[in-house]
Amino acid sequence: MSKTQMTGAKMVVQALKDQGVEVIFGYPGGAVLPIYDEIFQQNQIRHVLVRHEQGAVHAAEGYARSTGKPGVALVTSGPGATNAVTGLTDALMDSIPIVVLTGQVPTFMIGNDAFQEADTVGITRPCTKHNWLVKETDELSNTIHQAFHVATKGRPGPVLVDIPKDVQFASGKYTAPKAARVSHYQPPVKGDIETITALVEAMETAKRPLFYTGGGVINSGPAASTLLRELVEATGFPITSTLMGLGAYPANGEKWLGMLGMHGLYEANLAMHDCDLMINIGARFDDRITGRVQDFSPGSVKAHVDIDPSSINKVIRVELPIIGDVGHVLEDMLRIWKSRGRKTNGEAVKKWWAQIEKWRKVDCLAFKQEGNVIKPQYALSRLEALTKDHPSRYICTEVGQHQMWAAQYLGFNEPNRWMTSGGLGTMGYGFPASVGVQMAHPDALVINVAGEASWLMNMQEMGTAVQYRLPVKQFILNNERLGMVRQWQELLHGERYSESWSSALPDFVKLAEAFGAKGILCSDPADLDDAIMEMLNHDGPVIFDCLVTKHENCYPMIPSGEPHNKMLLGEVSTKDAIGAKGAVMV
Amino acid sequence: MSPLKIKKGASSHSAYDLRDPHAEAIERHTLAVVVDNEAGVLARVIGLFSGRGYNIESLTVAETDHTGHVSRITIVTSGTPSVIEQIKAQLGRIVPVHEVHDLTVEGPSVERELGLFKVAGTGDKRVEALRLADIFRVNVVDSTLESFVFEITGTPEKIDAFAELMRPLGLQEVARTGVAALSRGDGAH
Numbered sequence: 001m002s003k004t005q006m007t008g009a010k011m012v013v014q015a016l017k018d019q020g021v022e023v024i025f026g027y028p029g030g031a032v033l034p035i036y037d038e039i040f041q042q043n044q045i046r047h048v049l050v051r052h053e054q055g056a057v058h059a060a061e062g063y064a065r066s067t068g069k070p071g072v073a074l075v076t077s078g079p080g081a082t083n084a085v086t087g088l089t090d091a092l093m094d095s096i097p098i099v100v101l102t103g104q105v106p107t108f109m110i111g112n113d114a115f116q117e118a119d120t121v122g123i124t125r126p127c128t129k130h131n132w133l134v135k136e137t138d139e140l141s142n143t144i145h146q147a148f149h150v151a152t153k154g155r156p157g158p159v160l161v162d163i164p165k166d167v168q169f170a171s172g173k174y175t176a177p178k179a180a181r182v183s184h185y186q187p188p189v190k191g192d193i194e195t196i197t198a199l200v201e202a203m204e205t206a207k208r209p210l211f212y213t214g215g216g217v218i219n220s221g222p223a224a225s226t227l228l229r230e231l232v233e234a235t236g237f238p239i240t241s242t243l244m245g246l247g248a249y250p251a252n253g254e255k256w257l258g259m260l261g262m263h264g265l266y267e268a269n270l271a272m273h274d275c276d277l278m279i280n281i282g283a284r285f286d287d288r289i290t291g292r293v294q295d296f297s298p299g300s301v302k303a304h305v306d307i308d309p310s311s312i313n314k315v316i317r318v319e320l321p322i323i324g325d326v327g328h329v330l331e332d333m334l335r336i337w338k339s340r341g342r343k344t345n346g347e348a349v350k351k352w353w354a355q356i357e358k359w360r361k362v363d364c365l366a367f368k369q370e371g372n373v374i375k376p377q378y379a380l381s382r383l384e385a386l387t388k389d390h391p392s393r394y395i396c397t398e399v400g401q402h403q404m405w406a407a408q409y410l411g412f413n414e415p416n417r418w419m420t421s422g423g424l425g426t427m428g429y430g431f432p433a434s435v436g437v438q439m440a441h442p443d444a445l446v447i448n449v450a451g452e453a454s455w456l457m458n459m460q461e462m463g464t465a466v467q468y469r470l471p472v473k474q475f476i477l478n479n480e481r482l483g484m485v486r487q488w489q490e491l492l493h494g495e496r497y498s499e500s501w502s503s504a505l506p507d508f509v510k511l512a513e514a515f516g517a518k519g520i521l522c523s524d525p526a527d528l529d530d531a532i533m534e535m536l537n538h539d540g541p542v543i544f545d546c547l548v549t550k551h552e553n554c555y556p557m558i559p560s561g562e563p564h565n566k567m568l569l570g571e572v573s574t575k576d577a578i579g580a581k582g583a584v585m586v
Numbered sequence: 587m588s589p590l591k592i593k594k595g596a597s598s599h600s601a602y603d604l605r606d607p608h609a610e611a612i613e614r615h616t617l618a619v620v621v622d623n624e625a626g627v628l629a630r631v632i633g634l635f636s637g638r639g640y641n642i643e644s645l646t647v648a649e650t651d652h653t654g655h656v657s658r659i660t661i662v663t664s665g666t667p668s669v670i671e672q673i674k675a676q677l678g679r680i681v682p683v684h685e686v687h688d689l690t691v692e693g694p695s696v697e698r699e700l701g702l703f704k705v706a707g708t709g710d711k712r713v714e715a716l717r718l719a720d721i722f723r724v725n726v727v728d729s730t731l732e733s734f735v736f737e738i739t740g741t742p743e744k745i746d747a748f749a750e751l752m753r754p755l756g757l758q759e760v761a762r763t764g765v766a767a768l769s770r771g772d773g774a775h
């Protein structure tokens with residue numbers, strides 16, 4: 001047996017090494033000192049000292065999303081653990097595999113309101129896929145191996161292992177991953193062949209088919225994206241994706257309609273509304289997508305491929321539910337479709353494309369850069385033009401209008417290149433996520449497209465970026481407003497801009513300099529290209545303060561509670577567009 | 587007509603029970619959930635119900651396999667068919683959950699609950715309480731000159747009925763276990 005005696009603290013480091021972990025993001029404290037002592041005495045695993053535990057968890061998320069490997073964070077008991085809660089919830093909503101290790105007061109003090117004691121497993125139970133409190137050193141390594149298994153298998157998600165300090169000091173038997181107890185948790189990956197065949201049959205006859213893909217394709221791994229591309233090219237069907245699925249099918253691909261949903265493209269949303277066969281692959285019928293459920297794509301037969309049975313029929317009833325891993329199911333779909341003679345309803349699909357082309361002509365993302373103030377859409381168009389050919393560009397975002405504009409105006413041609421907080425919509429996600437991405441890809445171009453308000457939420461991570469010489473580019477679209485909130489107030493609350501101002505903003509250039517980084521201010525459209533190039537050419541972290549139009553709205557927009565074909569486009573009058581019923585939705 | 591061979595709303599390819607999704611009729615279902623008997627597992631199940639706004643009408647839990655550390659949780663819940671379907675799928679995602687059985691749809695099952703009733707009284711009321719207890723085949727597990735503790739086993743409906751009868755006869759206190767249930771016939775679930 002591959003079992004050896006060692007302290008719990010040593011076990012933690014050994015287990016991480018055996019799991020192939022290269023980087024952990026963390027912050028020390030009393031309850032994890034033995035583990036930090038072990039980290040000190042080795043060189044294999046790099047530890048990144050963040051400046052706030054929320055940053056550690058988002059960095060782990062960025063690392064995970066950009067590599068496909070689980071991200072790891074290590075924090076202390078009590079406040080360290082509670083600071084991790086937002087990141088855990090974020091990872092749960094977006095199905096990101098991360099392992100968070102927390103210190104805990106010694107077992108004999110649990111329940112006594114000891115110093116820095118918090119009921120960590122209690123607090124994090126609803127925001128983890130699973131969590132464990134380890135009470136015996138003998139169980140520790142096995143539990144950590146289980147944690148990696150659960151985080152990555154099936155629908156990925158965050159897990160947490162809470163380790164009391166006495167368990168870290170005591171000695172016990174180390175179990176290597178191979179010898180670890182196998183978990184009964186083994187979600188099936190193969191889809192039901194009969195249903196897959198029924199879907200292929202439907203694809204052969206469909207007149208207005210549409211692929212609606214999501215984060216599940218990214219979760220399934222790069223092979224799934226390759227298969228998806230093959231299937232789309234072979235069938236010639238149009239494809240749209242959610243915010244979370246961008247990059248699985250390339251934005252420069254011929255069949256690409258752009259993102260769908262609340263701020264999705266006109267052609268993508270109308271295609272969703274009018275299709276007769278909707279093939280949902282790894283998306284979860286989120287309310288940003290469906291709008292008013294009763295009116296959602298009323299004429300279509302729907303197929304849904306998802307590894308999590310609870311995603312199926314949760315929001316939208318589907319005729320063809322397929323429970324399985326995207327990669328496995330796509331492989332079967334392709335094989336069956338080919339073996340049946342590669343049929344599609346060519347004539348009808350051509351007409352369908354003709355219709356889509358008409359919608360495309362609306363050119364819903366068109367904007368005019370006039371005057372001497374930079375429009376945010378223009379800023380992102382220029383950023384796209386100047387970076388799209390970079391061989392390894394990774395984009396993170398914060399949350400708000402800038403996030404939606406980034407999704408609309410930047411093109412993603414590969415999976416795992418786009419890190420954004422979709423489900424929870426966590427302002428403050430993007431900066432630490434960019435730290436995690438850059439740690440995983442030291443030579444890549446990592447840009448965080450930010451709003452000034454979101455960026456301030458985790459700006460302390462400047463310290464981390466500078467300390468580890470991470471050349472992350474913080475591209476702040478500064479409208480001096482909580483723009484997304486302001487937009488809703490304009491459309492929904494009679495332009496009463498209650499508390500949606502970013503007042504007393506710092507001078508971002510001086511702020512960058514105070515941290516020992518570079519700051520760039522740009523306010524004139526004529527200077528923009530040069531300023532962006534200056535940012536790209538600087539070998540080190542940059543804060544780019546891009547002053548943009550203050551009251552720009554993000555369109556297209558489907559108001560909450562409306563169907564897809566009630567979309568607001570930029571120029572039309574949009575006041576009072578959201579009815580009372582929609583107003584209660586967020 | 588849709589050019590597709592599948593009718594909209596068809597359920598033949600569904601791995602699920604696809605009764606009319608818009609049916610608003612509330613149904614009562616008994617679920618048997620087999621779980622690892624580990625710390626916090628009950629909190630996970632209960633947290634799921636409270637966090638997602640599902641009903642629990644009754645819940646019982648005990649270890650059923652000591653060597654395998656396996657417990658069985660029996661939950662009586664109610665909701666529309668689609669809510670019941672979600673409840674089962676959500677229970678199935680909890681990592682220490684091994685199996686989820688819907689005894690209400692998976693064929694005939696038996697349900698039993700145990701109730702303890704303290705009834706105090708003298709004279710005619712006391713005689714009547716004892717007479718009714720006898721009809722219900724209830725055990726007397728404690729008695730004083732002025733009170734009985736009755737033990738009744740049966741379906742929840744039977745226990746409800748007995749409670750109604752005892753109320754005017756001096757019912758003081760009730761303790762009920764909640765439902766335990768098994769499928770009928772051969773085969774485990």
Ligand SMILES: Cc1cc2nc3c(=O)[nH]c(=O)nc-3n(C[C@H](O)[C@H](O)[C@H](O)COP(=O)(O)OP(=O)(O)OC[C@H]3O[C@@H](n4cnc5c(N)ncnc54)[C@H](O)[C@@H]3O)c2cc1C
Binds near residue numbers: 095156213214327399
């Ligand atoms: C301000 C704001 C505005 C937004 N506007 C939009 C918008 O306009 N359009 C938009 O699309 N989104 C928008 N979002 C994001 C939205 O809230 C959701 O996060 C997003 O739509 C969900 O994406 P998804 O359906 O791909 O699901 P995800 O959350 O990525 O879930 C993935 C699904 O795939 C399944 N899955 C995971 N792994 C596998 C596997 N290996 N095989 C099979 N299935 C798997 C999971 O079970 C899950 O059901 C917005 C967010 C914010 C913050």
Ligand SMILES: Cc1ncc(C[n+]2csc(CCOP(=O)(O)OP(=O)(O)O)c2C)c(N)n1
Binds near residue numbers: 402426450477479483
């Ligand atoms: C932590 C958190 N708090 C509040 C919100 C609500 N919210 C969504 S967008 C937004 C404004 C974001 O402003 P900014 O970062 O400047 O981006 P902009 O919309 O202006 O591009 C707010 C407050 C949120 N998503 N997250």
